[in-house]
Amino acid sequence: MNETFIHKWQSQVKKGTLSFILLTLLKGKEMYGYEIMEYVLKHIAIDIAEGTLYPLLNRLKTDGLIDSKWVEQPSGIPRKYYTLTSEGSIALEEMKKIWEHLYESIKKISK
Amino acid sequence: MNETFIHKWQSQVKKGTLSFILLTLLKGKEMYGYEIMEYVLKHIAIDIAEGTLYPLLNRLKTDGLIDSKWVEQPSGIPRKYYTLTSEGSIALEEMKKIWEHLYESIKKISK
């Protein structure tokens, strides 16, 4: 019932949370785009499209939160590896606080 | 430091969470627009503008998730009270599941 609304809603929730997820992932280790996509699909069960991920990574780089370097492979297409910058690390901490506060606030009003 | 990014991010996070918050509030009791705005500002510390709230309430009504009725006041401007429909109640439960799952998933990857 009202699957369209839920579907649209879910896509709206991604706005914001996706960048938060990417920065969180890159805090742990450097990763390349395709790897991030597969990881998010498997472990977070969020349907992330290529047309969403790559522009997002570019935006985060433009904003100075992440950095990238091409890495040639012994076989196959070169990969673009992303790392969190110190600026990105600071932003991530800030986002974490806001995210936690939002979650707790909603939890409070939902009972 | 990168306040612009955090600021923009925070506004993006609202896309999706705001409708979730409104439905959650209206599950508890019927409320009118201005009341919702004040409540969210005080208790959830989310900067919600009138130009965001009223169109959002109209969207939720168009989608059949909430209903509204005008209530004349003994003094002052009439208030438009909103209530959660049964459809809205079902949608809210679905959203809750997705929201909880998202939160837990992010928690897992953040350590």
Place this chain on the structure above:
DNA sequence: ACACAATATATAGTTATACTATGTATTTTC
């Protein structure tokens, strides 16, 4: 050998939703 799937990155155009600014009207406060 050839087609198709998987790997890997990228962009153009569309859609949905929050933000800014503005407008209307009534009541309360200084």
Place this chain on the structure above:
DNA sequence: GAAAATACATAGTATAACTATATATTGTGT
């Protein structure tokens, strides 16, 4: 009697996810 608070509303803009498409290499199946 002027300003602030209450109460609702809309038009135009900006942001970011989605769809579709493109390029190129490697692996798999027949």
